[in-house]
Amino acid sequence: MEAERAKLMGSGQLGQKTENGPLKVRAFFGLPLPEAQRNLLDRYLSGCAALAPEFRWTPAPNLHLTVRFLGHVEGSLAEGIAGRLADARLQAFDLKLGQVGTFNRGRLARVVWLGVTSGAEDVAALAAQVEAECVRAGLEAEARRFNAHLTLARARARDGAPIPDLAAPPELDAWRAD
DSSP states (O other): OOGGGOOOBSOSSOOEEOTTSOEEEEEEEEEEOOHHHHHHHHHHHHHHHHHOTTEEEOOGGGOEEEEEEEEEEEHHHHHHHHHHHHHTOOOOEEEEEEEEEEEEETTEEEEEEEEEEESHHHHHHHHHHHHHHHHHTTOOOOSSOOOOEEEEEEESSTTOEEOOOOOOOOOOOOEEEO
8 A cells, every 4th residue: 555545543523631741642544435436325324213213323434344442542543553554565355345244242243244245355354464563563463353343333322222224334335545
């Protein structure tokens, strides 16, 4: 991927100044969705929200594939990791999203997501590179195995909600993550 295209996502205006320390931001690395895919999913998500109000549906402008969630970290730490990743000149790859899935707690769904049907291995390789840089920067290693997905919704209730009966998602064209 081109150095100038490497992005630290989610570090916007959520910064918090700690009492005795530097500014902390809630940050993550992710792959943004192209506008055409976001527009198609926007219509789909509107219908899902009407069918399953017990979930908080992601607004279309916020749709992305999370590669690594950093949590609340010093902005300089996140920017340093982003800089090293930009310097690494990561390879571009093609992605395609497919069917709906859920992360469950028992019989209840906590997260509704769209799976990666093409390019999952490439996203996993990218996630491994990002993870290595995060650990090198002093962050704890991720405990869970990486599972490439696009989060569509989260249950409003902490324990989850009944798995919604949703229509099939729209057919989305593949795109190049560069």
